[in-house]
Amino acid sequence: MFVYALSGIIMVYRNSDFLKTEVITEEKLAPNLKERQLKPIFKKGAEVVKREGDVIYLKNGTYNKETGVAIMKKMELPFILDKMEHLHKANTNSPLYFLNIFFGASLLFFVFSAFWVYTPKMPVFKKGMYFTAGGIVLTLILLFI
Structure with a gap:
């Protein structure tokens, strides 16, 4: 998750020269x-x-x-950061693309399995539903702005 998080943050700056050196x-x-x-x-x-x-x-x-x-x-980015970015942008032409699919499916499992950690009768479950609703609204706002 660290690799994907870091490479995702770095990809935000891909149109700038942030962390890049001239070759x-x-x-x-x-x-x-x-x-x-x-x-x-x-x-x-x-x-x-x-x-x-x-x-x-x-x-x-x-x-x-x-x-x-x-x-x-x-x-160009430094060697390690460049490799991480290419891993993040992998497609079916990449030899290890199935690892990206596995990682994405694992993250989806973690997201949905969190709903079964607490029973609906617990107060923390209700609070979690508020956070879920807020996250859905925030995601919709970010997608359509």
């Missing part, structure tokens, strides 16, 4: 590539900022048309 890589590409050919390589940062001679400056790097050398800047 610079240099790659030899074919010379004289067009801007549209650079988009899949530079991805989100493929927007041209300026040009100086044979060098094209992009949002997240540079490309030299004559030599074909591309220098790319990317912001």
Whole structure:
């Protein structure tokens, strides 16, 4: 639960540079590539900022048309946090996706089994129902705002 909680909190900041460090890589590409050919390589940062001679400056790097050398800047989480985030975002293409399904089913079991911990005659059960109703209302508010 700690891994999922921490990676979930970190994923809230995935559009920012929170906890990320800049990683610079240099790659030899074919010379004289067009801007549209650079988009899949530079991805989100493929927007041209300026040009100086044979060098094209992009949002997240540079490309030299004559030599074909591309220098790319990317912001990455530390290794462990990156692995935790990828585990959190796993899909059916991931080799261990069944662990995510098992974990989700286990959490659902914990949620619903809590209703059978106390008998309905106990005062704490009534108080728990108020908290449950409040949680449902809060969830609906968060979903529709």
